[in-house]
Amino acid sequence: MIRPLARDARTRAGAAASSPSSSSSSASASAPGAVPVPAEAAEAARPAAAPVSVSGTVSGGGALGPGGAVVWLKRASGETPRPAPAKNKVVSQRNKAFVPRVLAVPVGTKVDFRNEDSIFHNVFSLSKPNEFDTGLYKQGGSYTQTFKKAGPVQLLCNIHSTMVGYVYVVDSPYYGQAEANGAFSIRNVPPGEYDIEVWHEGASKETHQRLTVGADGVRNLTLTVAGDKRAPTFVPDKSGKPRQTQVGY
Numbered sequence: 001m002i003r004p005l006a007r008d009a010r011t012r013a014g015a016a017a018s019s020p021s022s023s024s025s026s027a028s029a030s031a032p033g034a035v036p037v038p039a040e041a042a043e044a045a046r047p048a049a050a051p052v053s054v055s056g057t058v059s060g061g062g063a064l065g066p067g068g069a070v071v072w073l074k075r076a077s078g079e080t081p082r083p084a085p086a087k088n089k090v091v092s093q094r095n096k097a098f099v100p101r102v103l104a105v106p107v108g109t110k111v112d113f114r115n116e117d118s119i120f121h122n123v124f125s126l127s128k129p130n131e132f133d134t135g136l137y138k139q140g141g142s143y144t145q146t147f148k149k150a151g152p153v154q155l156l157c158n159i160h161s162t163m164v165g166y167v168y169v170v171d172s173p174y175y176g177q178a179e180a181n182g183a184f185s186i187r188n189v190p191p192g193e194y195d196i197e198v199w200h201e202g203a204s205k206e207t208h209q210r211l212t213v214g215a216d217g218v219r220n221l222t223l224t225v226a227g228d229k230r231a232p233t234f235v236p237d238k239s240g241k242p243r244q245t246q247v248g249y
Helices: 002-018 020-024 039-045
Strands: 052-060 070-075 089-093 102-106 109-115 123-125 142-147 151-157 164-170 175-177 183-189 192-199 207-213 218-225
Touching (some): 052 207, 070 102, 070 164, 070 183, 102 109, 192 218, 207 218
Parallel strands (some): 052 218, 089 109
Antiparallel strands (some): 070 175, 070 192, 109 142, 123 151, 175 183
16 A cells, blocks of 8 residues: 555656756745745845944144044935934133134034133124023033034134134034044944045135045045135124224223
8 A cells, every 4th residue: 555655756756856946946945934035135134344443634724733623424325323412511711712622512412611710701602503692601600502403613702802612513423523633533433435524613615525434444544624714804792793892802
């Protein structure tokens, strides 16, 4: 009884092996229950390349030098991730100056303006849409401002016309700031194609450049900023009008 059944099974097995469709379906048949994976899905499932660093040097800036230049990356295609607000950012008023003179922060960051002088200050900005006015406050006083829009924010004091500073608000998590010698470093950058941008207070225009970030990152990148920005004809008070020179401030 068994022999005829065995012969019949061998016959059917031979026919299946010689069938033209058997070779095309062998890959899926080799793993019972397996579902074919499209090439696009397989590519997306591959682990992302580890973040790397982009570093280099900024030169130029005219008489001010390159220090304080703000450098950031935006993805060349697709959306750049929204940055998380930074914490514990402070601009002090010290010896009738802003310290630091330039501060780079991501969108949504709160900055604390602290008066460390023994005199009064009134910090303000006319830079729309980030304009603000701290009002008059004495030593030990502070004022917190949240910067919600990207771009440069010029800082002035309504009492002391010589005080000038900047907060630069970036809309990218990949940013850095040049030291006095121009050196900068941006960490945790995923490899890919980017537009690199540089802002400097002495340049009338930002610097733009395409950059490919590989698996090993980028080192010794050289960037140049201009120093062609003209000095303002007058330093405004917080109403936007010229200072009253007879008052001596």
